[in-house]
Amino acid sequence: MADMAATLDGCAKGTALARAKAILLDSDGTLVDSTRSVEASWDTLLGDEGAGRFEKHYHGQPARRVLRLAMPDISEERLEELFTKVEGYEIASAGDVEAFDGTARFLGELEEAKAALSRECWAIATSCTLPLFEARYRPLGLPYPTTLVTADQVTHGKPDPEPYLLAAQRLGVDAAECIVVEDAPGGLASARAAGAFVVSVLNSASAETVGPLADLVIPSLADVSIEACEGELVLRAR
Secondary structure: OOOOOEOOOOOOOOOEEEEEOEEEEOOEOOOEEOHHHHHHHHHHHHHHOOOOOOOHHHOOOOHHHHHHHHOOOOOHHHHHHHHHHHHHHHHHOHHHOEEOOOHHHHHHHHHHHHHHHOOOOEEEEOOOOHHHHHHHHHHHOOOOOOEEEOHHHOOOOOOOOHHHHHHHHHHOOOHHHEEEEEOOHHHHHHHHHHOOEEEEEOOOOOHHHHHHHOOEEEOOHHHEEEEEEOOEEEEEEO
16 A cells, blocks of 8 residues: 555646556546436435444445445345435436546547557546446536446445456456556555555545555646557656
């Protein structure tokens, strides 16, 4: 675990920040802003169940794990009932989701890099199920990942490393050869446990919170670019 993550302070435009074979991206809180939808949906559900409100540290974790954290004594049957209910709330409010500044450009650069490298070089690993990811992501018109790992494709979700290990495997690279971009402590812990170079954006947590879990902290994707160079991806300051 890093003691002090690097930042963009003092970095000139074009400075190379990291090199990798591939880049793995979280979606919610990293590429798209779903905070309002997430928190409203969960506050409604948890309030109805007398289980408080959605806590900050729940961000980035699969829904079933959040239910177990919020209601430790919940039965499996009731958990599945509430999972279906909260996912319905979140899908119904997916129209509130927007892409963060810089997301469309950054993903466009990744598509250009993929063409230059003549291979798949990026993936999304999300704690959403596929239906929820589709409801949030498709309407935004963003480049769609050929390689996608969703919560319903793994046995252990974030903060376990399985989502990022699986994404790297599907791209045919080792996770240690990847850059992961995340926003929440659970996702950052997942990426670090997978052995990746970990970049945190500051869309949902403070630098003090994410710094110990990241190798590099950046304000947002608007502050970096990505390009293909000598068979690799190079992350640069903008």
